[in-house]
């Protein structure tokens with residue numbers, strides 16, 4: 001972590017009021033853009049001038065109020081952020097430096113990234129080299145970080161050893177899915193991209209997919225406890241019926257990294273994949289990873305994700321657009337990542353990709 005460079009006060013000049021997007025509330029109060037004061041910032045020892053956030057599936061649930069992901073009200077939504085440090089304790093990230101924060105309760109029980117100012121804990125901050133790297137890091141954001149944790153988990157189990165049979169990614173055209181395809185392809189796996197949008201085949205092939213399979217085809221055929229051993233491993237963002245079907249198609253000794261519920265939170269399956277094939281179903285929680293794992297995952301992301309590829313998965317929107325775009329995320333109509341410009345236009349430096 002960089003040493004703090006500031007003097008005794010350890011802070012840049014404060015702003016008076018800043019824009020913040022509050023999550024929908026259980027009493028029916030909708031998500032709304034409000035003005036907030038510095039003294040309304042939450043707990044933490046590092047204050048960040050937020051340049052970028054991203055609109056993730058979980059944020060879309062919080063903004064639409066479609067599912068209870070927020071545990072404290074009122075709460076600023078946004079499960080990740082990147083920006084410039086304006087206040088920091090001794091030993092924390094340097095004032096004036098850039099950081100990215102993913103998870104750690106942001107947008108769930110701690111004010112999140114959809115605000116021009118955020119207060120976080122020093123230990124949550126991943127240091128970045130520059131403003132340009134902040135744009136790269138938020139495009140990767142929670143989605144790319146989660147995909148990397150899935151890959152690290154499958155590697156740990158030896159499930160990615162060898163090149164046959166292929167590795168499946170479900171929800172491949174979404175945020176986590178796009179990065180899972182790219183990361184698996186970068187390490188030489190034969191990647192099958194499973195998608196409900198086969199029309200995105202060209203995009204998925206650009207990310208490195210060797211084959212693109214329609215979600216309907218993955219679900220087709222008789223629903224048996226065990227099917228053909230088609231996949232060495234899988235990264236699953238879908239959950240629900242698709243995850244149940246994937247488990248029946250993983251080879252003996254293979255593994256599935258389950259990280260999402262875009263297709264449902266229920267899981268109806270049998271024990272046969274586990275007791276007859278030794279398949280491992282591994283859960284991924286990217287919100288509170290071990291700090292060592294977090295550092296290792298970001299190091300791998302930096303090394304393995306070319307900047308040009310990262311730029312190609314992102315569409316940029318303004319903080320004011322988040323409420324309108326959230327339902328499209330839940331309906332699976334957004335490709336790759338929605339990067340949210342939080343700081344007023346013109347105050348960020350251009351993307352390096």
Ligand SMILES: NC(=O)c1ccc[n+]([C@@H]2O[C@H](COP(=O)([O-])OP(=O)(O)OC[C@H]3O[C@@H](n4cnc5c(N)ncnc54)[C@H](OP(=O)(O)O)[C@@H]3O)[C@@H](O)[C@H]2O)c1
Nearest residue numbers: 057171172173174175176195196238260261262263286332
């Ligand atoms: N465990 C963790 O710590 C963690 C961290 C981050 C995200 N997540 C979870 O991972 C999931 C994906 O997050 P994200 O940000 O990547 O979301 P996203 O960008 O909205 O992508 C979700 C993708 O899921 C697919 N999908 C949509 N409806 C589906 C259905 N009915 N059945 C199967 N697949 C469906 C779609 O891909 P196609 O169009 O290609 O089919 C969609 O693009 C979410 O459930 C999110 O909550 C968990």
